[in-house]
Amino acid sequence: MPAIRRLVPLLWLGPAIALIGVVVLWPVVVMVQSSFQQIGGEGFVAGYNGTTNYDNLFHEPDFVSVLLRTVVWVVVVVAVTVLISLGLAQLFHQKFPGRQVTRWALIIPWAASVMMTALIFKWALDPNVGVINVILHHIGVVKQLGSNQADWLGNPTSALAWMMAVAIFVSLPFTTYAILSGLQGIPGDVYEAASIDGATSWRSYLGVTLPLLRPAILVATLINVVNVFNSFPIIWEMTRGGPGYETSTSTIYMIDLKQSDVGQAAAMSVFNFLLVIVIVLVYLSTTRWKEQVG
Amino acid sequence: MITTTKPAPRLRATARPARGSRRPLRTWVLAVTAYVIAAIFLLPYLEMLVMALRPNSELGLPTILPKHWTFSNFTTLWSTGLGGSIGTSLEIAAGATVIVLLVAMPAAYCTARRRFRGRTGFLLLVLATQMFQPAAMLVGIQREFINFGLPPTLSLVIVDAGFNLAFAVWILNAFFSSIPAELEEAAMVDGLGRVGALTRITLPLAAPGIVTALIFTFIAAWNEFLVALTLSLGQPPSQQPLTVAINNYIGEYSVDWGHLFAAGLVATVPVIILFAIIERRVVSGLTAGAVK
Numbered sequence: 383m384p385a386i387r388r389l390v391p392l393l394w395l396g397p398a399i400a401l402i403g404v405v406v407l408w409p410v411v412v413m414v415q416s417s418f419q420q421i422g423g424e425g426f427v428a429g430y431n432g433t434t435n436y437d438n439l440f441h442e443p444d445f446v447s448v449l450l451r452t453v454v455w456v457v458v459v460v461a462v463t464v465l466i467s468l469g470l471a472q473l474f475h476q477k478f479p480g481r482q483v484t485r486w487a488l489i490i491p492w493a494a495s496v497m498m499t500a501l502i503f504k505w506a507l508d509p510n511v512g513v514i515n516v517i518l519h520h521i522g523v524v525k526q527l528g529s530n531q532a533d534w535l536g537n538p539t540s541a542l543a544w545m546m547a548v549a550i551f552v553s554l555p556f557t558t559y560a561i562l563s564g565l566q567g568i569p570g571d572v573y574e575a576a577s578i579d580g581a582t583s584w585r586s587y588l589g590v591t592l593p594l595l596r597p598a599i600l601v602a603t604l605i606n607v608v609n610v611f612n613s614f615p616i617i618w619e620m621t622r623g624g625p626g627y628e629t630s631t632s633t634i635y636m637i638d639l640k641q642s643d644v645g646q647a648a649a650m651s652v653f654n655f656l657l658v659i660v661i662v663l664v665y666l667s668t669t670r671w672k673e674q675v676g
Numbered sequence: 677m678i679t680t681t682k683p684a685p686r687l688r689a690t691a692r693p694a695r696g697s698r699r700p701l702r703t704w705v706l707a708v709t710a711y712v713i714a715a716i717f718l719l720p721y722l723e724m725l726v727m728a729l730r731p732n733s734e735l736g737l738p739t740i741l742p743k744h745w746t747f748s749n750f751t752t753l754w755s756t757g758l759g760g761s762i763g764t765s766l767e768i769a770a771g772a773t774v775i776v777l778l779v780a781m782p783a784a785y786c787t788a789r790r791r792f793r794g795r796t797g798f799l800l801l802v803l804a805t806q807m808f809q810p811a812a813m814l815v816g817i818q819r820e821f822i823n824f825g826l827p828p829t830l831s832l833v834i835v836d837a838g839f840n841l842a843f844a845v846w847i848l849n850a851f852f853s854s855i856p857a858e859l860e861e862a863a864m865v866d867g868l869g870r871v872g873a874l875t876r877i878t879l880p881l882a883a884p885g886i887v888t889a890l891i892f893t894f895i896a897a898w899n900e901f902l903v904a905l906t907l908s909l910g911q912p913p914s915q916q917p918l919t920v921a922i923n924n925y926i927g928e929y930s931v932d933w934g935h936l937f938a939a940g941l942v943a944t945v946p947v948i949i950l951f952a953i954i955e956r957r958v959v960s961g962l963t964a965g966a967v968k
Contacts, residue, residue, distance in 0.1 A: 388793070394786035395798055397779040398841060405838025406805045409816030416815055470713065478707040486952050487714035490721055493951030494944045495899035497919055501940065502720045505727065505933055511738045513723055519738070527738055555717075556962070563959045601963045605807075612811035614902045633811050637902075640815060648815040655812050662807040666800070 410655065416648035435649040444627040444635070451542075452611070452631040459546050460606045463553040464599060470554065471561035472587075492555035500619035503548050507620075509533040538628035541621050545629065548616050553609065557602045564598025565591070597668075604665040608658060721944065728938040735933060749938040758939055760914025761921035764829055765898055765943075768917055771833035772897040773890055776844045779837070780889060784848030785878075789857060799849075806842035806962075810835065810903045818906050828908045832917065835907075836897035843896075844889035847961035851885030852878070888954045888961065895947045918943045 417435055420428040439445060474485060491499055506514040509532040518524040524532050534540045568591065576586040614633055617623055623630030623638060630638065632654050639647035728749050730742040737743075783802075787795055810817060821831040855878055863873040879886070901919040908916045913924050922943065925936040951958075 391786050391790060391792045391794070394782040398783040398802070398845065399798070401775070401779055401834075401838050401841055402801060402805050405817075405835055406808055406813075409813045409820050411816070412820045413813050413816030416819055473706065473710055473713070476703075476706050478703050478710060480707060481710065484710045484714035485955065487718045489951055489955055490717055490948055493895060493948045494721065495901060495919055495947075497899075497901045498724070498922070498940045498944055499720065501922075501936065502724055505931075505937075506720070506723060511736060513740055516738045516740055551720075556959075559955075559959045560963055563963075598963075605962065608807050608809065612809045614811050637814065640818075644815060644819075651813060651815045658808065658812050662804055665807055666803065 413648050413651050413655070416645060417652045419645050419648075421644040421648075431645070435643075435645040438643075439646050439649045439653070444630070448627055448630050448632055448635045451629075452633075455542075455546065455549075455631050456607055456610050459549045459553065459610045460603060462546075463550050463557050463606055464603055466550070467554055467557035467561050467602070468595075468599075470558040471565055474558065475562060475565045488558065489555050491552045492559075495615075496552050496613075497615040497619060499552055500548060500616045503544065504535070504620045507534045507544060509536070535621055536625075538625065541629050545616050545620055548620070549610060549613060552616075553606055557606060560602035560605075561595060561598050564595045567598075568594050600668050601665070604661060604668070607661055608665075611654075611658065611661070724937045724940050724944070727933055728941055730934060732934055749934040753935060753938050753942070756925075756935055756939075757914045758918075758921065758942070761916055761918045762942070764915055765918040767829055768832045768836060768900075768904075769894045769897040771830075772836035772840065773893045775833065775837035776840055776893045777886065777890060780841055780844035780848055781886070784845050785852050787845075788849050788852035799845075802842045802845050805839070806846070808839075810839060810900075814902065814906060817903060821907060828911055829915065831907050832897075832900070832904055835903050836900055837893075840893045840896045843892055843961045847889055847892075847957065848882065848885050850960065851882040855881045884957065888957045891950045891954045892958060892961065895950060898943075898947055 418430055418432065420431040420434070422428055470488070474481065474488070503514075506512045509515060510528045512532075515524055515527060515532045515534075519527050519532075526532070530536070534544050572590055572594070573586060576590045581589060611631075612633055613631070614637065617629060617631060617634050618637070621629045623634040627635060627638075632650065636647050636650040636654060639650055726741060729745045729747070731744055731746045731748070734742045734744070783798075787799060817835060821835070824831065826834075859877055859881075860873040863877045864870060868876055898917075899919065900917075904917045904920050905923075908920050913921050916924075918939070922936060922939050925932040925939070
């Protein structure tokens, strides 16, 4: 009965395939379908309208600036996160008293909901009484509380800078841990060989450690790119993407569009989704997942 | 004659050889740097505690610490209906966790033990879904689940289970693969039978992986915000999960920061403790073993 035997794995995998199908794959189909429909406020479908949603989307006055801002948002947040994490991982890889306790502190922004972290910073940046402003006032950076200068989130440029800082802050733990895990995989005798060859610690870091960390850095970078691109709670809680759309990324823009025009929001989602697909393909081709399961 | 000229093996284990008295100083510099960084990571969440203990009358004062401390934000938290939201969040997180374990364990075990057609394809599908997040397909999720007409809590259980399945499959696959099949075969020869070998040998050995998958799914579902906000819109606050309900303290003209941060602590502290338990194993599940 070889035919039946071949179907046995389906019994084991069936529930997982069904769950992925309902939750992950089918929404994509619905989304693509919706992007070609005219949909009213209550979700009522008025019928197909071809590529009108896409035409409207591409002609939105904010579309190009939102896309450019998204690129800046992703590149800056991920690049700074990876750079700081390289340093943090090197530090937490060393042995010192109390290392475990400091590592627990490091994971807090990872474990806590990002929404809560965003709300803490929104409060701390309050122009009148926020604790960051109070401290900056004490040391003389903020001249007067309640002034325009203290209203960091009211000005698009400073708001974006602070939100990037929060996004970096919550991305650091995972990235540091991924690089730490890469560091632990480097055998000690590699360093011994390097030090016998007379390499200084900085040169052995650049010449030995960094190349061996390449897979860890690559995977951490790609996972961060997807996370930061899809990031919603930080901008939504701190500025709602405003004033206007001046602090919106494409994810925030899509969610805002959803309030007024579901069809056009679906078109924006399809556009975002295609970008994610490209990143996923890069991810799958660079990770060594086949080695683990092979 | 035994002499002591053999090099101490301890030296070989360290990356750089010890250099006399410089070592303690270096260790101290490292330690202090790490403590400062740890404090930076902890401070925002300590501020949450400071704010929760601050009397409402002092909310408008520009002081770092309040002059008086009060527990009233915690004692009055329950009258704001937070108990119901905690219950809803627990239902969603526990429901999603149970579904993920029931669905992921057979899939991970089968892919770890057997080689069959479609195995690689299945694992590729799982890995790809890990990179897809609800935000990228929110419109589709919203329209699909509104069409289903399920209660929002049940919809959230299913969505959270689906998006966290990949992590569980991946980490359980690694654990099951590391348990030799010969161990199960020996147990079966000893008369335990297939089910006995599974429940008495394999599952206990894979327990760390199961606990990691369990805690990770629970935390992810507990913290999830975007889909919860979308699907539980317009529900009474007690039927909204905690992440959504906390936003009800933000009014149009004023924010009830005291209650907001007291509720935030209730939502945050348990998951930080749970996360500390799985800290060491979580990276390998998220990166599909690519960094080990």
